[in-house]
Amino acid sequence: MTLEAIKYDEGSLQILDQLLLPFKSEYIDVKDTEGGWNVIKKMQVRGAPAIAIVGCLSLVVELRATHCNSTKELADFIQSKLEYLVTARPTAVNMGNAAKYFTEKVQRLASDDGMSVKNLKKIIMTDMEEMLAKDIAGNKAVGDFGADDILTRSNKQPVCILTHCNTGSLATAGYGTALGVIRSLKNRDALKHVYCTETRPYNQGARLTAYELVYEKMPATLVCDSMAAMLMQRKNISAVVVGADRVVANGDTANKIGTYQLAIVAKHHDVPFYVACPTTAYDSTIANGDSIKIEERPSQEMSSINGVPVAAPGIQCWNPGFDVTPAELITGGIITEHGLFKPHELKDKLGLINGSKKA
């Protein structure tokens, strides 16, 4: 069995079909952006970072087989494919951020009279291929910053962590975001126990996070989403750490459905609540969470499991894939690869960092 969600080598892209995990480990070949769009839409690959990486690598594979007569034609082709990939899933911003970055870069470089089609293609494809390594490096930085703060609060004593959904190697290029914080705690021999929620209705927790935790022999317990309040009431939970699909300018955070209620319960029990957010999931263009588009998934993803009905036939279902946690409930802070920030300071701090990078 494997934890490698994405296999990429010299233009060959395969994704681990996460709809079959943890019982079957099968890879799917992705040969172009249509294939990339489909595996993302069906959630055969999922997780905000993995969505962007698979989307862009599916374009790299297609570009290898595409001939363009001018740099402008190439730039327009790349832009149109990126815009198409963004439509697969609307809430996570990572694919949108990647589309914005690569569209600006390819159109800017295409306008350079000295640029050739061959060189422009190579520059963009190499940059997209580097997303894999950059994601892992960012996740490890997030992991260390998160572990630093959690252990400061615990006076370096081993901690019990509650996490939600899947934010590990199956949602990223590797290591993970919230699960990366948990891996960093484990690497410091400071992880007493992990509790993971099953995360209905797709069961990312029961099927994917539990799989990762068992695979790595971490001390872990699966709980139903409905048990979270009693868990924080009865067990000594040191912190709740979750991932992010889109953190906006004021720190409001869109994440897997169920995150918001975990934040409310954590507040009630005075348990610090952290969001692990590499800046690939940051969206400064939206002022607050009211404007985040929430994806609604098909009813049958809620009314059946592996094709077996679990609800009364004919009942209507409401199946939002995400909810928005207000910044004031993110009491531990937002953990980025540049450091841990309070939600209200995030925009200014990241603005300073980006400004210094451009200077």
Ligand SMILES: CSC[C@H]1O[C@H](OP(=O)(O)O)[C@H](O)[C@@H]1O
């Ligand atoms: C590394 S954060 C992944 C993020 O994406 C998940 O959503 P989905 O499984 O629907 O792609 C969940 O919200 C995680 O926090």
